[in-house]
Amino acid sequence: MTSSSASTRKTAVVTGASSGIGAAAARALARDGYEVVIGARRVDRLTELAEQIGGRAMYLDVTDAASVERFAATLERVDVLVNNAGGAKGLATVSEANLDDWRWMWETNVVGTLRITKALLPALIASGDGLIVTITSIAALEVYDNGAGYTSAKHAQGVLHRTLRGELLGSPVRLTEICPGMVETEFSLVRFDGDTDRADQVYQGLTPLTADDVAEVIAFAASRPPHVNLDQIVLKPRDQADARRNVRTG
Template sequence: MSHTVFVTGATSGFGEAIARRFALAGHRVVASGRRRNRLETLAAAMPAGLVLPLVLDVRDRDAVETAVTGLPEDFSEVDVLINNAGLALGLEPAQRADLDEWEEMVDTNIKGLMGVTRALLPGMVARGRGHVINLGSVAASWPYPGGNCYGATKAFVQQFSRNLRSDLLGTGVRVTNIEPGMAETEFSLVRFKGNADQAAAVYSGTRPLTAEDIAESVIWVTGLPAHVNINNLEIMPTDQAWGPFAVHREPQGK
């Protein structure tokens, strides 16, 4: 059975890989994002008519509502929502962090995700089927220095996903929170404002996850029987794990 899939942040990384994977499997895809040229390139590379490029900034609530209500008939009944649009900015400790960067992360990772979900959810409930997939992060559960606001936004995604499950009980609509660990996409390039050397250093000497790895996990959870719901899926590369407790010790004799 083919589905209609709405993907946010489809211009790069996880979002682009997820959109490609669904389209190549014969599903209709609304590929949304801020960079028109990348969306059009994606659509042109996929089977004709399966990818609808949609220029959209999820932070713009009015634009989200207009986009959803204005979807062409063939793409209007969305079965799967992939809330992928998000970003991390900066790695400074909280006392030196840029408040504008914090607000941008909140506006995108939290408010943008809420707005798109709220716009598409009523249709899913009315049809008695659907699947909301939120792209969270291991940072929701495992803090690290400099992850302050980013980790907090992903903790919101985790808890919001759980509460959606509670609200949607009995509706036939599924909710899954996917939490990737270290993955090499444009993530670090954005975090470090285009500094390619600094971004590359994050993955030096490791074999991180790829966008295709995450796309495959999304395909898996959506392809399970309709009565099966994967609540939370935490994924790390084998080169990543948890650290010991951090303990600060004053130098002896001080």
């Protein structure tokens, strides 16, 4: 990025951008004119996406403090941060909880969000109109059986974001939490350790949201004027009422 472009073109950073909501958000923000910097661990996918949208791809592991530090050090300007990196592992009961899975979910969803947000906050404030979008989940608002590892992590991620909303009052930074319901991405594939059949069953018989549906909401939030803060947005497919109730016709 040249110094002239850095001074005139807004920059959006998207984490977990190698697939799903993150990749769709990067495309949407690029269409809206942002210089998009995308980060994730799967650099091959990132590079391909960056070429498509005219953005910049960088390796980023939000669970690694050194990786976050290196990533942040390359950024001259940050106007929008989309905290999308995260995920779920397993559907064990509390009594049968896999502690490694819990640690991964907390480290990725909660501490990872904290690391990257803390690292980029000075630049967001310096932009004069920063925006932090954190992708949580309806799991940040509800609980369901066999989901305590994920719902507890998402609740904590949401509390982190909502606390920051108050702490940054008076600063030129807006904060939007987006809480999607069922979105057909690689989410379930990761949760079930690559079991495609089991992942497909999650969405069988209903029409879930797509990554593009969520990306449109992210872009809309980013397009609001500086005095408008969309605090929390919940979006679900028509076929889903909450984390426990949905209707399947197929």
